[in-house]
Amino acid sequence: MFGRDYLGEFEHIVLLALLRLSDQAYGVTVRQEIEIRTNREVSIGAVYATLERLQKKGYVKSFRGEPTAERGGRAKRFFRVTANGLSAVNRTQQALRRMTEGLELVRS
């Protein structure tokens, strides 16, 4: 049977950021982690749109933290990768590995 639920590029990156951050994953840290590691500016809207999509697919779950003064009394929304999300990451990683096997990728 073929697994068809491969992740898109940004979905893949966001899930990897969540895995790296484990229990510290919320909007700010996810956005900064992606910016630092991919060296590209990411908008908070793009992060939330992707997280929302991943949550609908069942790859991510979220819960609210406590409101803090530095956030103007607004609560953080923390994200965790589910078992399905982890499988999707593995599936996508394996597909990419198979696709690049034997290729001599020249670094420009």
Added chain:
Amino acid sequence: MTSQYDVPPQPPRMAVWLLLLFTPAEQTESILGDLLEEFSTLVMTWGIGFARRWYWRQTLNTIQHACVGVLRAAPFLMLVTVVAGLWSIGFATTFSQHATRIFLDSHGIYQSHPDAYLFWSKFPLHLGRVIICALVGCVAALAAKRREMQVVTVLSVSQMAMFFVAVVTVIARGEAWFQWFVVMFKWNSLCAIGTIVGGVIVKICRVSMRKGHSPA
């Protein structure tokens, strides 16, 4: 003694307001909180000017994502709303124009007061169209539920696109178009703004209702 540092610097109000309008309700609190947290850090590190520019960049990119996201997630809803909205505006405008002209003709206004006839057969009709657009914007936003601003933005862009198609058609026919264009551009822009205002009213009402229902 008070100093400027007693009140922490706040992000641009207009940007915050736009985020309130365009972000989905369930994400608004988190997005505004996240942006404020980073904004405060940037103010301390790079200064207020840099932080404000960053906040605006984030706002505009977030709005763009919100609009594109809806187009991708619900293209059918968007198409139906836009087609129904444009049809409603066209129908209501034509109906009100006919009704006004029938009323003016039946009372013999043209014969008795030609200037008044010219005024009533133009200005109020254009104004009426703007009001119709605002009402259609309200209805479209009500129908779109959590995507109010995205739908009315696409609707108003479609209105302007149709106007420019009409302009190209008139130019292609070789008719005198410039004066007509100036007048109609003004009124069509007002109609497009009216549609967005309709959506803004609905969104603000919904945000206020949600605040009223949420626990303190």
